[in-house]
Amino acid sequence: MAENETIRFGIIGCANIARKLARAIALAPNATLSAIASRSKQKANTFAAENQLPATVRIYGSYDEVVEDPGVDAVYIPLPTSLHVRWAVAAASKGKHVLVEKPAALDVAQLDLILEACESNGVQFMDGSMWLHHPRTAHMEQLLSLSHSTTVGPVQFIHSTSTMPVPPEFLENNIRVKPDLDGLGALGDLGWYCIGASLWAKSYNLPTTVTALPDITRNAAGVILSFTASLQWCQGQQPADQAVATVHCSFLSHTSMDLSLCGSNGSLHLKDFIIPYQETDASFDFTFGAKFVDLHIGWNVRPEEVHVDNELPQEALMVQELARLATSIRDCGSKPSSKWPEISRKTQLVVDAVRKSIEIGFKPVAL
Structure with missing residues (x-):
């Protein structure tokens, strides 16, 4: 599948769990990894080398660079829960779909800020409940x-x-x-x-x-x-x-x-x-x-x-589903699925x- 037909993912944060999702993105047929970021470029470079990421993956030393990258369609956020609101809202406000690690937020008031940002910007939200x-x-x-x-x-x-x-x-x-x-x-x-x-x-x-x-x-x-x-x-x-x-x-x-x-x-x-x-x-x-x-x-x-x-x-199937929904929004004018935000909010x-x-x-x- 050509890159312009896939959903291009960016990862902000090089936590250990991000290794699994980088692999999942590589395995999903309708997704590709385009960018990663850590708080330092050295750490991001180390993550890319240890996980043998393709040379085409852009490596950044700040999370903002992934959020601002026009070549990223969806952002995976494996950061500490206390940082989810800031970066999920930032990604959604730039028109990027959001896959956030669980727990989605520290409380429902914080989660509502994320879901409102996703809804108002017409992007898909999903948490990382891979099972x-x-x-x-x-x-x-x-x-x-x-x-x-x-x-x-x-x-x-x-x-x-x-x-x-x-x-x-x-x-x-x-x-x-x-x-x-x-x-x-x-x-x-x-x-x-x-x-x-x-x-x-x-x-x-x-x-x-x-x-x-x-x-x-x-x-x-x-x-x-x-x-x-x-x-x-x-x-x-x-x-x-x-x-x-x-x-x-x-x-x-x-x-x-x-x-x-x-x-x-x-x-x-x-x-x-x-x-x-x-x-x-x-x-x-x-x-x-x-x-x-x-x-x-x-x-x-x-x-x-x-x-x-x-x-x-199952992680690749999760990525595949988010990419499918994102493609439908991009190519068919579909609205984001309400299923996944509702599941996260009730949880x-x-x-x-x-x-x-x-x-x-x-x-x-x-x-």
Whole structure:
């Protein structure tokens, strides 16, 4: 595909996560990497050399240069969360589409500034929840559909975890434990995925109440290192209207990325929902119509392991989707999709509610 037919990406910030997105942009058939920037040109040059970026990639020593570059159509922002508003708004105001790392913002008021800038300038917004773009996610959505012949049924219970055992230097120096850089800590970095998965399972209907549990762990600066929360949906009198989700995220536990969904007819279980065990395929367990056999000495069915292949890594599929939307805006006069901003905003609202529940002594927060 010719460069003028692709969406040209710029990256501002050479954080470690940017390596993955530089690779994803290279793999996406409708995207190309045109520019990168760090706070110093030397660091940007080092990033380009270590990641073997093409010589055609322009290398800058300031973020402004990428934002001002007319040869950049979309900007990926892997900066600390506290800097998202400034640079996302700057990029949108220059007519550039915005892909921002999660958490999208420190609170919904900041996120609204970003979304308003994107909307008023007619550019696409998306956050970096890459797992939503994996074909496994679409396959599971089919089984959650009430019109599917083997539907899970109305989802009544959701359990998700995202935990990782970090080394001591992480707890001392990583930006995710610095209150002035990423003040949400594990709530933003890991909780964004689990809260997002809970909302996804409920078709992005907001819970009626959110409650943090009092097992929270903070560092000396007050940043959250570990937390647990529950989300409750009580929107009617019927069983289908009732649901609860439990979320546990921690920088202090062994690696886990579990997601379990239980409905009236079946259940879905996977242990790698954020990052699949392998790039080329993924799986999940699907159980439908399970009952106990006579005397409760076994089950009548075993879970079916469902395998889903994918041609591209989920990060490249995310880039491909943003580039597709950007191309439609550029070439067909389409409006930016409202799907992705709405997903991010609802996720942010629940993140904010968990934080508020913690601040008021672990009491329920109504949404």
